Amino acid sequence: MKIKATIERIPGGMMLVPLLLGAILNTLAPSTGEYFGSFTKGMISGTVPILAVWFFCIGASIDLRATGTVLRKSGTLVLTKIAVAWIVAIIAASFIPETGIQTGVFAGLSVLAIVSAMDMTNGGLYASLMNQYGTKEESGAFVLMSLESGPLMTMVILGSAGLASFEAHHFIGAVLPFLIGFALGNIDHDFRTFFSKATPVLIPFFGFALGNTINLGVILDTGLLGVLLGVAVIVITGIPLILADKFIGGGNGTAGVAASSAAGAAVANPVIIAQINPAFEPVAASATALVAASVIVTAILVPIITALYARHVGGHKPGVPPLPGAAADKP
Template sequence: MQIKRAIETIPGGMMLVPLFLGALCHTFSPQAGAYFGSFTNGLISGTVPILAVWFFCMGASIRLDAAALVLRKSGTLVLTKIATAWVVAFVAAQFFPDNAVGTGLLSGLSVLAIVAAMDMTNGGLYASIMQQYGTSEEAGAFVLMSVESGPLVTMIILGTSGLASFQPQVFVGAVLPMLIGFVLGNLDKELRVFFTRAIHTLIPFFAFALGNTINLAVIVDTGFTGLLLGVGVIVVTGLPLILADRLIGGGDGTAGIAASSTAGAAVATPALIAEMAPQFKAAAPAATALVAASVIVTSVLVPVITALYARAMRGAPEEQADLETDEALAEPDISAG
């Protein structure tokens, strides 16, 4: 049976399918973890420890030398995405409460959901798009995007915009596993390779545990809002990213569009923030469902929009390659002169 291949035909499938299965478990048997106990309960309720290991492995995968080579491009995109999310959080705080909107067209929407969906880019999606429509340096910018993974950036945005307060040791605790992994991965190449292999393996495990915090009724209630949030992420973050890529990053804006997605890892952010800031606990289940919807929407739309934009700016990849070949043939050979 080609189970893995079938799951991967779904955008973000390795995250979203286990998430949905976990939601099914929680909806129809919310006490399953307590009933079975032991290791089964660990899989069902172990979101934080599983994610801690995942963040450690993510840190180990970040190469210091590779990050330095693409600092201008990736730094521009990452900082622009974070700054945009901060501005949106500040504005949204004037209209939305700490808890999710209870009823109406925007049911389930909260500042937590908006920030979590906007402040983290899907690095794998970005890299695959830019390998086709950009340069190797642009594709390599996904390396620094790994820094966005985890709740730290969201904590900084919520904290500096006055929406939440966190003790200093909580900030340290949120980033320490990734920092330790980063140090070890750069001190020893073999350790980097060893820990990096676990990144994709752990995704379905923490996704299933996350799903076990969601009631499927919440997903149904937030369906339209999730679609709206995904489109909003592309529009609201995409425009500043295009401008930043053109004016600072030295590109034509294609990398900006490619970076206007929601990372799969962002699905974990609401639950983790709620652990550290109890005022967000009520909003976390709906926010998790909304961010999951945004992952799907952006995973489908961003590649299409990027392709259309790139073709408008540069022509189709095949046409561009033919043009470069023709220009090379037309240039006179002056090396012998």
């Protein structure tokens, strides 16, 4: 049976499918972890330690000797994405209460949900799209995008926008595993080879544990809002990313479209940030559900929009079958 191949046909499938299975288990049998205990409980409730190891391995996989072109491209996209999320956070905070919106169509929406959905890019999705529609350097921009992974940037945005306060050691704790991995991977390249192999392996375990923090009933309650948030992520971050890619990054905008997704790892941010700052606990559950929905929506729509945009600008790579009506690039 080709189960793995089937899952990988789904955008972000190795993350989203285990996440959905975990959410189903948590919705139908929320006490499973407590009932079995031991290693089963650890796998079900191990979001933070699994994410910590994954973050360490990402750091170890990044080569300090990245080319200037890759740094320029990825730096442009990463900084633009973070800047847009920061501006949106300041605007949203002026009309969304700290406890989130409680009634109406936008019930459950909070600044935490918006920032978590907008400040990180699905790096794996981006890399695969650029491998098909962009250049090798554009695909390599995935490297610096890994720096967005984890709650650090969300904490920075919330803190700098005056929406929350975090102790300095909390910021250090959020990035320390990444920095240690980064240091080891560049001191000894054998470490990079060794630890980088674990990065894709940990994703389904992380997704399953993360799914066990989600109640599908909450997603159903916020389903339409989750779809709207996903579309908003593409539109609000996508337009500045296209412009930044064209006028700063030296591209044709395709990389900007491909970077307009919400990262699967972002689903964990509301819960982790609520653990660091209990003030966010009342909105963490609804924010998690909204971000999960936006991840699914952007994972479906961004590849389609990227393909259409690449066809429009003639950005299809030689050797890759073009979409109907699209002409392949000249050699």
